[in-house]
Amino acid sequence: MKEAAKMATQEGKEKLGDFGGLSLRGRSFVGTVISSKMQKTVTVEWERKHYLKKYERYERRRSRVKAHNPESINAREGDVVKIVECRPLSKTKNFVVVEIMGKEKGFEERMESLEESKFKKEAKKKEDEDKAKEEAQKEASA
Incomplete structure (x- = not known):
């Protein structure tokens, strides 16, 4: 009985591949790589639904975790990847x-629109500050 369990876990490890002696256990998720700027590390994000009992509806929530990015896999931004829990x-x-499952559609467009909205917010904030300075100068001169 114990031998069968050991064989099953060994087969599971062989299927997932060799990750430098890391034993993979626990939870696994599928998400999108949103940042790969760190060395051998990526930030993975996925969406989940959370039920609100009071309103009898679901809300969308996002989870973000950092994951080790082995050189053999080398995931990049926009890749849909499978991640598995390991030791800290x-x-x-x-x-x-563990594996790259493909590319997310529309990822680049979404990132571009986020960048544009950041610039718009900064420009609007600057305009508001300029208006406030002008009003303060008018009040001081009057």
């Missing part, structure tokens, strides 16, 4: 990227 690798890193 650092203060914030408890997952490892």
